[in-house]
Amino acid sequence: xxxxxxxxxxxxxxxxxxxxxxxxxxxxxxxxxxxxxxxxxxxxxxxxxxxxxxxxxxxxxxxxxxxxxxxxxxxxxxxxxxxxxxxxxxxxxxxxxxxxxxxxxxxxxxxxxxxxxxxxxxxxxxxxxxxxxxxxxxxxxxxxxxxxxxxxxxxxxxxxxxxxxxxxxxxxxxxxxxxxxxxxxxxxxxxxxxxxxxxxxxxxxxxxxxxxxxxxxxxxxxxxxxxxxxxxxxxxxxxxxxxxxxxxxxxxxxxxxxxxxxxxxxxxxxxxxxxxxxxxxxxxxxxxxxxxxxxxxxxxxxxxxxxxxxxxxxxxxxxxxxxxxxxxxxxxxxxxxxxxxxxxxxxxxxxxxxxxxxxxxxxxxxxxxxxxxxxxxxxxxxxxxxxxxxxxxxxxxxxxxxxxxxxxxxxxxxxxxxxxxxxxxxxxxxxxxxxxxxxxxxxxxxxxxxxxxxxxxxxxxxxxxxxxxxxxxxxxxxxxxxxxxxxxxxxxxxxxxxxxxxxxxxxxxxxxxxxxxxxxxxxxxxxxxxxxxxxxxxxxxxxxxxxxxxxxxxxxxxxxxxxxxxxxxxxxxxxxxxxxxxxxxxxxxxxxxxxxxxxxxxxxxxxxxxxxxxxxxxxxxxxxxxxxxxxxxxxxxxxxxxxxxxxxxxxxxxxxxxxxxxxxxxxxxxxxxxxxxxxxxxxxxxxxxxxxxxxxxxx
Amino acid sequence: xxxxxxxxxxxxxxxxxxxxxxxxxxxxxxxxxxxxxxxxxxxxxxxxxxxxxxxxxxxxxxxxxxxxxxxxxxxxxxxxxxxxxxxxxxxxxxxxxxxxxxxxxxxxxxxxxxxxxxxxxxxxxxxxxx
Numbered sequence: 001x002x003x004x005x006x007x008x009x010x011x012x013x014x015x016x017x018x019x020x021x022x023x024x025x026x027x028x029x030x031x032x033x034x035x036x037x038x039x040x041x042x043x044x045x046x047x048x049x050x051x052x053x054x055x056x057x058x059x060x061x062x063x064x065x066x067x068x069x070x071x072x073x074x075x076x077x078x079x080x081x082x083x084x085x086x087x088x089x090x091x092x093x094x095x096x097x098x099x100x101x102x103x104x105x106x107x108x109x110x111x112x113x114x115x116x117x118x119x120x121x122x123x124x125x126x127x128x129x130x131x132x133x134x135x136x137x138x139x140x141x142x143x144x145x146x147x148x149x150x151x152x153x154x155x156x157x158x159x160x161x162x163x164x165x166x167x168x169x170x171x172x173x174x175x176x177x178x179x180x181x182x183x184x185x186x187x188x189x190x191x192x193x194x195x196x197x198x199x200x201x202x203x204x205x206x207x208x209x210x211x212x213x214x215x216x217x218x219x220x221x222x223x224x225x226x227x228x229x230x231x232x233x234x235x236x237x238x239x240x241x242x243x244x245x246x247x248x249x250x251x252x253x254x255x256x257x258x259x260x261x262x263x264x265x266x267x268x269x270x271x272x273x274x275x276x277x278x279x280x281x282x283x284x285x286x287x288x289x290x291x292x293x294x295x296x297x298x299x300x301x302x303x304x305x306x307x308x309x310x311x312x313x314x315x316x317x318x319x320x321x322x323x324x325x326x327x328x329x330x331x332x333x334x335x336x337x338x339x340x341x342x343x344x345x346x347x348x349x350x351x352x353x354x355x356x357x358x359x360x361x362x363x364x365x366x367x368x369x370x371x372x373x374x375x376x377x378x379x380x381x382x383x384x385x386x387x388x389x390x391x392x393x394x395x396x397x398x399x400x401x402x403x404x405x406x407x408x409x410x411x412x413x414x415x416x417x418x419x420x421x422x423x424x425x426x427x428x429x430x431x432x433x434x435x436x437x438x439x440x441x442x443x444x445x446x447x448x449x450x451x452x453x454x455x456x457x458x459x460x461x462x463x464x465x466x467x468x469x470x471x472x473x474x475x476x477x478x479x480x481x482x483x484x485x486x487x488x489x490x491x492x493x494x495x496x497x498x499x500x501x502x503x504x505x506x507x508x509x510x511x512x513x514x515x516x517x518x519x520x521x522x523x524x525x526x527x528x529x530x531x532x533x534x535x536x537x538x539x540x541x542x543x544x545x546x547x548x549x550x551x552x553x554x555x556x557x558x559x560x561x562x563x564x565x566x567x568x569x570x571x572x573x574x575x576x577x578x579x580x581x582x583x584x585x586x587x588x589x590x591x592x593x594x595x596x597x598x599x600x601x602x603x604x605x606x607x608x609x610x611x612x613x614x615x616x617x618x619x620x621x622x623x624x625x626x627x628x629x630x631x632x633x634x635x636x637x638x639x640x641x642x643x644x645x646x647x648x649x650x651x652x653x654x655x656x657x658x659x660x661x662x663x664x665x666x667x668x669x670x671x672x673x674x675x676x677x678x679x680x681x682x683x684x685x686x687x688x689x690x691x692x693x694x695x696x697x698x699x
Numbered sequence: 700x701x702x703x704x705x706x707x708x709x710x711x712x713x714x715x716x717x718x719x720x721x722x723x724x725x726x727x728x729x730x731x732x733x734x735x736x737x738x739x740x741x742x743x744x745x746x747x748x749x750x751x752x753x754x755x756x757x758x759x760x761x762x763x764x765x766x767x768x769x770x771x772x773x774x775x776x777x778x779x780x781x782x783x784x785x786x787x788x789x790x791x792x793x794x795x796x797x798x799x800x801x802x803x804x805x806x807x808x809x810x811x812x813x814x815x816x817x818x819x820x821x822x823x824x825x826x827x828x829x
Contacts, residue, residue, distance in 0.1 A: 480787045487787070487809035488716040494811045495720065500727050523809060 016040055016151045017164045020052035020123075023144045028054045031136040033127050034206070037100055038111075039064055039075065040123040040148055048075055048124070055205065056100030058172050062165070063099035078108035079121045086129050102207070105129035109141045113149020122148045181254075181274040184261075189224030192269060201243060201252075201274075215246035226256060227270060241274065253278045318395075318416040321402075324409045326361060326368055335416070341387045349387040356384045360397070364412050367399050376401060381419065394419045468536065475533040479526045486526070490519045528661040532644065535668045540588075542672065544697055547586045549613045549622060550575045556593045557611070560601070567601050570608035576615050582622065584697035588669045589624075592677070595662045596626040596689045604630030607686070620695045621675075627688040634683040642667045642677070666691075674698040706751035706823055707731040711741040711767070712785070713759050717808075721754065724812035725819070738762025742770050745777050752822055753782045754815070757797060765800040772801030781822050785810065 020038035027033045035055030039048050050064030066073045078085040087106045107129045110121030125141050172195070175182050181198035185191055191202055202223065204216040226241045241254045254274040261269050309332075312319050318335035322328050331339060339360070341353045359382045367378045378399045385392055399414040493516045496504065504512070534540045553573050557564065564571050582589070593611070600609045607629025614623045633641060644664045663677070670677045675693030708730045712718035715736070722732040733748050735741040737759050745753060753771070757764035764784065771777040783804040784797040797805050804822055806815060 483787045483809050484714055484717065488714075488720055490809055491717070491720045491724075491812050494813060495724055495727075498813065500724065 015164065016148060017051045017168075019147055019151065020144065021054075023140055023147075024052050024054040024125075027136065027140050031134055031140075033131055033137065035100065035128055037061060037064065037126040038123060038144070039126065040111075041068065041079065041121075048073075048079060051123075053100060058169060060099035062169075075108065075124060078124055079110060081108075081110060084109040101126070101128055107131060109137065111141050111145030111148055113145050121145065178273075180276065182271070183274075184269050184271050185223075185227065187227075187260075187268055187270060189220065189227045189270075191220075198274070201246065204246065211249065212246040215244045215249065219243045219246070223256075223272075227258060227272070240277070251278065252276060253281050315415075317418065320360070320414045320416070322364060322368075322412045322414070324368065324411070326364060329411060338384055338387065338393070338416070345387070348390065352385045352387040352390065356387070359384060360414070363397050364399055364414060367401065367412055368409070382416070384416070394423065396422075472533045472536055475529055479530045479533070482526045483523075486519060486523055490516065490523065493519060525661075528665060531665050532661060532668065535665070535672065540672070542585045542697060542699075543587060544583060544699075545586050546581050546583055547589075548579060549582060549589075549624065550579045552586065552590055553593065553611050553613060553624070556590060556597060560594065560597055563598070563601055567604070569601065569604055569606070571597075571601075572608065572610050574610055574612040576613040578617065579613055579615050580617075580620070580622065580695045582695055584673055584693065584695070588673055589691075589693070592666045592669050592691055593624060593626070595666050596624075596677075596691070599662060599689070600626050600628040600630060600687070603687075604628040615695070622693055622695055624691045625688055626690075627686065629686040632683045632685045632687055633679065633681040635681075638679050638681070641679075705730045707733060707748060708819060709733045709735060709741065709744055709748065709750040709753045711735045711738075711753060711759070711764065712756040713737060714756070717756075721812060721815060725816065728816045730819070738764065738767035738770075741767045745771055745780060746774070749777070750780060751826075752819060753780055754819070755782050755784050755802065757784055757786045765796060768797075768800040768802055781826055783818060783822055 020040065024033075024036045024038055027036055033054075037053040037056055037060075038051050040051045041048050046068045048064075048066045048068055050061040053061040064075070066075045068076055068079075070076055074085070074087050078087065085108045087108055105128075106126050109125040109127070111123040111125055113122045122145055125137070125144065127137070131137075175193075175195035176197075178195060179197065181195060181201055183191055183194035183198040183202065191198075194202060201219050202216060204213040222241065222243055226239060229239070239256045239258075241256045243252045243254060244250075245252050253276070255277045256272055256274050258270050258272040261271055263269060309330075312330070312332040315332060316334060318338055319330075319332045320328060320335050320339070321330040328339070338356050339353060341349045363380050363382055364378075367376070378397075380397050382395050382397050383392060384395055395416040396419050397414055397416050399412050401409055402411040402413060404410050493512055495501070496512050497509065497516065531540075553575065557571060557573060597609070597611065609626065609628045612623075612625040612627070614625070615621070616623075642663050644661060666677055670691055670693065673693045674697050675691060678690045678692065679687060680690070681687035708725050710718050710722050710725070710732055711734075712721070713736050718734055718736065722734055725732050733744055733750060735744045739762050741753070741755065741759075741764075742762070744750070755764045755768060759767070762770075764786075768782050768784070771780065771782065781803040782801065783806055784800075784802040785806050785808055786797065787808040804818060806818055810818075
């Protein structure tokens with residue numbers, strides 16, 4: 001190994017800095033001394049200067065420059081010391097520190113040449129204090145000292161050094177100014193020269209953190225691997241290399257361009273330029289992602305637009321969307337029929353389309369220019385025409401603004417609603433209204449006429465009522481006037497029959513009896529007419545009292561006993577065990593029963609008569625039935641007999657007497673009592689008259 | 700058959716046939732009878748004769764029967780004389796009007812002389828017992 005150094009570097013290199021540099025690098029490789037500086041004496045300039053360094057920067061190296069005249073300078077002193085000297089930090093060397101070594105103490109090993117036996121060294125090898133001064137170090141110090149001495153003897157070190165330093169400084173300035181890491185490595189990837197960017201990735205000192213060193217180690221491995229592939233596979237092609245950022249551990253992606261260089265002295269090396277494409281890649285990915293997103297959004301928009309178009313086209317009313325300048329952006333099919341026309345269409349159609357367009361434009365211009373409130377809707381009527389048929393189409397236009405989130409007008413949507421149907425409806429409605437008005441007028445006039453008629457009828461009714469009242473009054477008066485003479489006739493006849501004028505011959509008595517009976521008959525007629533008159537004149541008011549039918553019926557029978565006895569008929573009564581206390585007009589009820597029983601007696605020649613009393617508790621209706629075995633009444637005469645002055649036989653020669661007013665009075669009385677009289681009878685099979693009245697008479 | 704000692708009945712009626720008929724039958728039945736043909740006569744007769752009973756037709760010319768009755772019933776001298784009203788008006792309310800005027804009884808015409816005598820006797824008995 002030592003031979004290697006001697007052979008390749010010390011023998012071949014003739015300039016001092018290179019030789020020193022190679023030595024130090026050898027020391028780093030083989031003795032593990034990762035940081036070292038070589039100082040050499042420049043006799044002409046009288047300076048001790050740094051000529052080479054490993055693990056230190058060029059700037060640091062330049063800091064080492066001590067005039068030899070400064071014999072108190074620790075470095076100068078170390079030069080003359082017989083053995084290696086330890087220089088403590090800060091104090092011993094006059095400098096604030098040992099550049100390149102930080103605050104650590106430095107071991108200065110004198111380098112001595114063969115020619116100077118006086119013992120003065122020609123240079124110093126600075127290593128970190130505490131570095132074991134192994135055989136390798138001592139050996140190198142000896143070899144390097146001799147080599148430096150040889151070279152020094154051949155020419156001016158200072159001149160050469162200055163030139164070299166300038167070149168070197170320039171070189172580092174250049175490569176450091178490149179923002180991409182640049183480095184020269186051997187074929188195994190070991191660093192020979194690197195700019196500061198590369199050093200950050202691939203070099204770490206002992207002092208640096210564990211993580212950082214590990215990252216650097218990893219980067220070196222990755223780079224070596226990449227480099228070997230490059231050399232083997234495709235020497236001049238760019239490759240991507242993923243490294244770790246030692247400062248924060250993040251991934252860094254580089255594009256590596258490596259070129260193999262051949263140097264006759266240094267052998268084969270590889271220059272690599274690493275271009276950081278991490279951001280580029282990220283940006284690319286971002287762009288890719290955005291592009292995908294855009295594609296998706298675009299397809300969604302397209303689908304949305306298709307759907308919107310479908311909807312808009314399916315609307316029967318024309319829809320037009322215009323932008324803020326009034327230019328048409330979108331229109332549906334019905335719209336197109338109004339606002340577009342084929343180029344080959346007749347000129348009239350072209351003009352109509354232009355006219356339609358002008359109408360529409362003037363309509364929305366108000367909305368575009370005018371006062372713009374959000375959500376403002378403009379309505380208006382536009383007279384359009386069908387371009388093909390020339391038929392006028394009145395439309396109602398409803399336009400609304402479409403605003404952006406910031407409230408800027410982006411579009412106006414207008415819907416045109418064909419008003420022909422509405423107008424037609426309005427026209428029909430108007431017709432209907434006219435017809436309705438006419439009808440109403442007719443109804444009103446008819447109603448007025450009806451009211452007139454009603455008024456007329458009302459007056460007639462009043463007149464009739466007056467006439468009826470006059471008739472009743474007349475009859476009442478008449479009956480009174482009848483009675484006065486009748487009173488005298490009956491009175492004198494009676495007196496004569498009573499024998500006031502003495503005994504009468506039988507024939508005269510018989511004749512007087514005729515006068516008497518006819519007079520009585522006449523009185524009955526007059527009384528009955530008076531009854532009807534009184535009822536009709538309302539002069540027979542209800543006299544309500546409590547009574548019992550089970551007592552009233554025998555009373556009637558007793559009253560008519562003379563007639564019953566004369567008739568030789570069996571008259572029986574069938575009373576009711578639960579007959580109620582009637583609250584009604586006793587006199588009127590009695591009059592009806594008397595009348596019905598009198599009739600039964602009159603029209604029955606053999607057999608019997610039964611008066612029955614019944615009561616229905618649930619409806620509180622009482623019934624009095626008078627059933628005879630008399631001549632009966634044919635059904636066709638059932639209604640007739642209840643009429644005034646009517647008997648079944650109305651002829652002057654009729655068999656049965658009576659006024660024919662009895663049932664008519666009964667009917668009126670029953671009605672006044674809140675009830676009615678019904679008849680069940682057939683000719684020759686007797687009759688049953690039924691009086692039906694409520695237990696409580698209506699008030 | 701006129702009786703000198705029978706009760707005196709004043710028959711008031713403007714209709715001569717009826718008045719005389721009742722007067723004749725009352726005399727036949729044993730009463731003494733005086734006659735008047737209107738209200739004024741009736742009041743004058745009643746005051747001068749002080750009859751035992753007055754048969755008063757209500758419909759009379761001049762002062763009518765109701766008025767005459769009121770006058771007689773208002774007079775200390777005549778108020779004790781029972782008055783039987785006679786009327787051809789069978790309408791409801793006629794009897795009520797008569798009672799209000801002060802009549803003691805009410806008979807509806809036509810009324811047979813016999814029936815009238817029955818009523819007269821009944822009233823006289825009632826007075827006697829009262």
